[in-house]
Amino acid sequence: MAKKSRFLLISGGILVLVFVLVYVGVSLTSNLGKSTVQVTAEEAAKRLNKLYSNISVTTEALVKGQIDVDPIDVAASLPDISKFPVTVTNTTNNFVEIFSSTEKSGSGVDGWLTEVATEFNKANISIDGKPVSVKVRNIASGTAADYIKYGKYVPDAFTPSNELWGEMVKASGVKTQLVSKRLVGNVPGIVIAKAKYDDLVKTHGAVNVKTVTEAIANNEFSMGYTDPFASSTGLNFLITALNTFDSSNILGEKAVQGFEQFQTNVPFIASTTIQMRDAAKSGMLDGFVLEYQTYANAADLKGGYVFTPFGVRHDSPLYALGELPKAKLDIIKKFAEFVAQDKYQASAKEKGFNNLEDYKSELPVVDGSLLSSAQKLWKEKKNGNKPIAAVFVADVSGSMAGEPLSRLKESLLKGQKYLGRDNSIGLVSYSSAVSINLPIGKYNTNQQSMFVGAVNSLQASGGTATFDAIVVAMKLLQDELAVNPNQKPLIFVLSDGETNEGNSLKSIKGLIEKYAVPIYTVGYNANIEALQNISSINEAASINADTDDVVYKIGNLFNVQM
Helix, strand or coil: CHHHHHHHHHHHHHHHHHHHHHHHHHHHHHCCCCCHHHHHHHHHHHHHHHHHHCCCEEECCCCCCCCCCCCCCHHHHCCCHHHCCEEECCCCCEEEEEEECCCCCCCHHHCHHHHHHHHHHHCCCEECCEEEEEEEEECCHHHHHHHHHCCCCCCCEEECCCHHHHHHHHHCCCCEEEEECCCCCCCEEEEEEHHHHHHHHHHHCCCCHHHHHHHHHCCCCCEEEECCCCCHHHHHHHHHHHHHHCCCCCCCHHHHHHHHHHHHCCCEEECCHHHHHHHHHCCCCCEEEEEHHHHHCCHHHHCCEEEEECCCCCCCCEEEECCCCHHHHHHHHHHHHHHCCHHHHHHHHHCCCCCCCCCCCCCCCCCHHHHHHHHHHHHHHCCCCCCEEEEEEEECCHHHCCHHHHHHHHHHHHHHHHCCCCCEEEEEEECCCEEEEEEEEECCHHHHHHHHHHHHCCCCCCCCCHHHHHHHHHHHHHHHHHHCCCCEEEEEEEECCCCCCCCCHHHHHHHHHHHCCCEEEEECCCCHHHHHHHHHHHCCCEEECCCCCHHHHHHHHHHHHC
């Protein structure tokens, strides 16, 4: 009996061993001849399909809506000017309001003009026997130019980072008088990792915009830059790059062809400088654009990166705007004289300004109408030959009822004018379950009409399964890429950030990383940290869009990424 038991035990062990060997053999041979990338891709696809199969997904009937064929109304999308803080308040009835770029009218190292203007107001300065003062509003140069160009709000004076914005305001028909060509010195540049900088010097002999653009076009260098519609450095870089392709005609065929080849190999266009710096920290980029004043105050950059200046200097010109009475013009001139004093210029140097004084602008200031045309060219050509495939993921849970959902709809309906006809879009909504409201399709008039209809039909109720909806969006994109592989996938999540059902971020994070799909998030009265955690996985932007400025912010986001 003991012998029989031992025999059965040994036989069973042999059978188990054979089974294990067969299983391992099948597993190993099933991947023979396949690269690691192929195997990993197959595993990711299996994981995605398994997650998708466990989610309750409904495909909604398509509904057409009435499309708006009117051009984009930038002025209407701009929030009330009170959204932008007044950092220096006037102290007299006779004053001028100045729009100032953010690197000098904030606080701390970015508060130079704030401090000098405060001193101006304390100085008891009088003109024609009347005490005068200034009011300074902190507002980014591109945004300020939009307010002025479109007549939404025109201050008495404007000091952007560079003269390019002044030229654009002038070209829009607003009377513009250059009071001071320079309030404080600054220079834009390309910040390059030191090892890559040394490689470029070795290969090209020197590092400048020409050699950098050539290296990018040849896929030797990975660089990011900022939105030329909003960023002074981004606009400057665009113009400088076009100039390197053809200095005689920056919008000619030669320049356009050079830009297209260059842009094809640009992996990243950031909505903000912060977003771009985060991407650089991740090791995604060899270089990126930045002003020297910011670079000088960034301890984490100065050791391992080299700053290479380019383009037009950023010397904070000061303009008087509109038909001003002599009294106001005199205040602006007096303020320009005040800030030019040695002690204030010395304090500016302590904050990172007034460095690289030997650098001269590489190109003359460009006419404003030409700058606007260059922005339009960038919008048309920025994706190269790789159109976007995007899925919008809309939170319609109970917590979005009322104002948040109304604003979500408004921002999608108005923002969709920025989406671009060469791109493809789809729409997913979610509460406790997930609905495919619009399958991915080329954004022609028919798809636009169905997008409008789908957005208008959204209603709020139920729980919040955010990560289930992201899985569905990824599945739609992977199916689309299987048919049309020459597309760049994007996901836009519009939510209040709270998740209480379905998958967690932890359970799908690896999949998001594997597919490397940027997930841009827009928060409505939201848990912004939760949304930032989603966007940070693949270096996308997260917008805190409150009820005042969501339409403008989302329009800018779509303009850059779509």
